[in-house]
Amino acid sequence: MPQQGELFAPPPPVPGLRLVREAVSEAEEERLAALIDAAPLAPFQFGQWEGKRLTVNYGSAYDYQRARPTEAPPLPAWLADLRTRLAPLMDRAPEDFVQGLLIRYDPGAGIGWHRDRPQYGEVLGLSLSAPAMLRLRRRTEAGFDRRTVELPPRSLYLLSGEARHDWEHSITPMEVTRRSITLRTMAGPAPPLQRRGSETW
Ligand SMILES: O=C(O)CCC(=O)C(=O)O
Numbered sequence: 001m002p003q004q005g006e007l008f009a010p011p012p013p014v015p016g017l018r019l020v021r022e023a024v025s026e027a028e029e030e031r032l033a034a035l036i037d038a039a040p041l042a043p044f045q046f047g048q049w050e051g052k053r054l055t056v057n058y059g060s061a062y063d064y065q066r067a068r069p070t071e072a073p074p075l076p077a078w079l080a081d082l083r084t085r086l087a088p089l090m091d092r093a094p095e096d097f098v099q100g101l102l103i104r105y106d107p108g109a110g111i112g113w114h115r116d117r118p119q120y121g122e123v124l125g126l127s128l129s130a131p132a133m134l135r136l137r138r139r140t141e142a143g144f145d146r147r148t149v150e151l152p153p154r155s156l157y158l159l160s161g162e163a164r165h166d167w168e169h170s171i172t173p174m175e176v177t178r179r180s181i182t183l184r185t186m187a188g189p190a191p192p193l194q195r196r197g198s199e200t201w
């Protein structure tokens, strides 16, 4: 059974960040790991720079040369099916999550500080195979506000509101292989500024 909120017994470390533990069973985790490994993974490419993590995009991919999202193969049936089970755990509508990203982080791979591209909206992440440290930071006048959240294997996280828009995130380089499945909505029109971060958790 998914368990919600335990780690973040209120308030969450960053408004808009939610975590559901045991979002999938161990058997499902094994099945998803095999599906990720069987997907056409390729080293993440940023211009000339090649990242250590292996990725594949569905539904939409980001074209860094043109600085805009571009088409990608449709979500495979297993991923569309997973989306219908995961999105409701965060009270979200599955069909809004039109982008799928599979990642395998082999030892030494992580992801550096970034905010997801503004063309994308909310971010759902399923963390598999090994515990990971999700770090968050936000620039303040005095320096950086920082938080670190442990993502247990099989946990699902949501980046929305302030956590999505005002904070950067990164994953510490892994010592053992971790896999993740990220689902994203496309951004709607920019919300009025005063509504930012006013979501309820
Ligand atoms: O692996 C993860 O859970 C995070 C991936 C991520 O932040 C991204 O691809 O934008």
Ligand SMILES: [Fe+2]
Binding pocket: 114, 115, 116, 169
């Ligand atoms: Fe990200």
